[in-house]
Amino acid sequence: MDITRLIHQDEHIIAPAEPFEGFSWVQRRRHKAGDDIPLCRKRRRPTPPTQRQMLEDIYRETRYPSAEMRRRLAAIHHTTSRKIQIWFQNRRMKEKNDAARYSHKDKMMAVTDILSAPRHALEAEKVFLQDRTCDPRVSWDNVVRKFPTSILELSQTGHLSATAYACYIILLLIDMRSVLFTLTLLSAALADGIYMLNVTDVYTESSKGGNAFCTIGNVIVQVTAPNLDIGVSPPADQYEATEMINTLESIRSKEYIRAYVSSKFNTVRNYSIAVKLCAPSYDLNAVERRMVHILVHGIGFDKSYWDFEDQYSYIDQAGARGEWTFSFDRLATGNSSYPDAVSDVQSPTEVSILSVLINHLRTGYFGVRFNHVVGVGHSYGSLLINGLLKQEASALDAVVMTGYTAETMYSNMGLASLDLVLANSTSRFAGLTNGYFVPENTIGVQQSFYTWPNFETSILNASTQNAQPVSLGTFFTMGSLLGATSYTSPVLVLNGRNDYFFCGGDCKKAGKDGSDASAAVQLAIFPRSRNFRSETLEITGHGIALHKNAAYSNGRILDFIYDAIRM
Incomplete structure (x- = not known):
């Protein structure tokens, strides 16, 4: 289906002959009065691949479809606008959870490296001294992930300052984005104001949509x-x-x-x-x-x-x-x-x-x-x-x-x-x-x-x-x-x-x-x-x-x- 037409068309939508069963949500059985049979859920059917692919394509274009777009999708799928909305909510939650699991796994692997016997300490020290920053996008990759070294040992031997050591540990263990950004900016100020290398008058901001x-x-x-x-x-x-x-x-x-x-x-x-x-x-x-x-x-x-x-x-x-x-x-x-x-x-x-x-x-x-x-x-x-x-x-x-x-x-x-x-x-x-x-x-x-x-x-x-x-x-x-x-x-x-x-x-x-x-x-x-x-x-x-x-x-x-x- 042409997604552009779906998003922008104004003409009436003709629904397909086959009803879409991908949104069969919880339904209750009816029982006679006096029955002691508990209510149960109807088994949910998976979303058909073709329908799911169309929704995924639209999700890639907009994670928050408008009410009009949800209405049109509902007409196509023989369901309600509310159920379309729930599908998108669940899809956003899945993306967030996947990102969280990925981030948590990386952090645990890095902590394991810190607690293990250090290797390539000199290489890690060299990279850090070049970076002179606690930017998680730079130093995490260059030091923690590239070299299975112990930041703790580098700090104890004087190769890393106490501020840099604290910054790294916090970046490893804290998963609160706002706190992470604040600490990043603070560490940048402590490191002679260098945040992105070879750039002056530095400041940070989010894109207009926050992504x-x-x-x-x-x-x-x-x-x-x-x-x-x-x-x-x-x-x-x-x-x-x-x-x-x-x-x-x-x-x-x-x-x-x-x-x-x-x-x-x-x-x-x-x-x-x-x-x-x-x-x-x-x-x-x-x-x-x-x-x-x-x-x-x-x-x-x-x-x-x-x-x-x-x-x-x-x-x-x-x-x-x-x-x-x-x-x-x-x-x-x-x-x-x-x-x-x-x-x-x-x-x-x-x-x-x-x-x-x-x-x-x-x-x-x-x-x-x-x-x-x-x-x-x-x-x-x-x-x-x-x-x-x-x-x-x-x-x-x-x-x-x-x-x-x-x-x-x-x-x-x-x-x-x-x-x-x-x-x-x-x-x-x-x-x-x-x-x-x-x-x-x-x-x-x-x-x-x-x-x-x-x-x-x-x-x-x-x-x-x-x-x-x-x-x-x-x-x-x-x-x-x-x-x-x-x-x-x-x-x-x-x-x-x-x-x-x-x-x-x-x-x-x-x-x-x-x-x-x-x-x-x-x-x-x-x-x-x-x-x-x-x-x-x-x-x-x-x-x-x-x-x-x-x-x-x-x-x-x-x-x-x-x-x-x-x-």
Whole structure:
């Protein structure tokens, strides 16, 4: 059964001919007056596999189905909405109990190691001194589980401080999540404020739905990038800015860019990049999975695009499935650096930053080493992934490109509809130079990113209020990102049918000769991919993750990644 139709359809549901007997709950036998026979229960029948699979599929998309969804499920299964609700309650409880049993088993094994004869004490000491943290996601894996050593002996010999020893013992024996987080933060403060390695200004928070526990801070990234020497100065005022943007968005843009770009130069710079590493809240030991999704947002957004609100959070849904995520504010967005808008904030620089961050994730620079890194991009973020794979075909183990096609003729339409203004004309970016522009008009943002009626006005207004700048250098250099790659790993292209930026309003017909533009990406960009898939979502615009069907689209991405990495 098509779960999308089940979740979104409005038409009447016709129940199947065979009744569903998976919800035969406790029933009582009737007895004649005076009988001394105790009431008994009717034996429950197991849920048929096909019905259970459908419920499991829906559970993977939403653990808390709405009343309307429960009513539709009840109609299909010839049961009541209440019994559907109980099934989901029991399923959530099973997931919680399974996680608790797993955690308890690991803790008991670790305690056994502590009480047993120590081995590899020097290796454990070395790892701990490198970590300098009591992060359960790092030190538990690196010391307690990797080395069957005795923390007690290390403490007695002076290799571990009393604070570190107490922290480890508490992490082993206490299973109260709130207390665990509090002690983790306390231990981080005692360890010179280091919580996620090589990151400053650290703080923690939960994802919007509470299914992921995130560490946030800033990391200094050194990049070497072949930037373009752009011989143009920022506009003097809004009138000149509007004319410059109009030219860059017109059919004269290539000629205009060639007139001002004379050569390339290698730039070597250090930039402060705001990063966010999120682990599953219910399974802090999930680091053993060794896979992380690196999330790259597009123009007009920052990293909050991936964790915008409850029910609009890729990070939260990934956490619910036991997956780690790593998001970051691209250069000149959010809490990252805002360098020169012409010479620094260019596409080659951003590709280099992305490459460095992926390398950090693979090498354990942040304290956790991941064997698999999957790239998930949106819009310009997808273009940056494309640009990276042109240079490093093995940089990522799988990629998901959203808000992205190989068609370039429509992008100027989307940019034009944003009604960009000088960023420093707004109070939020008053300190920036005239080389930065920002969308400020809610109607323009709607036209570019949303499709009515598949969005909430509160989400539209919030995304407009948080709109991020785009640099003049980005306009001049983004055209170099799109192109064919020799990438052979799995690829998913996911677009909204009404995408204005890359499809001119209809991705089903925006390809060559009126073909599906999402599917056409395979031949144009990823001809060597051994596993290419594409999907186009109905009544959905460019900002896929901010539409009402965000839970479904996020679920499709997570399903693909799960299959791609484990196939």
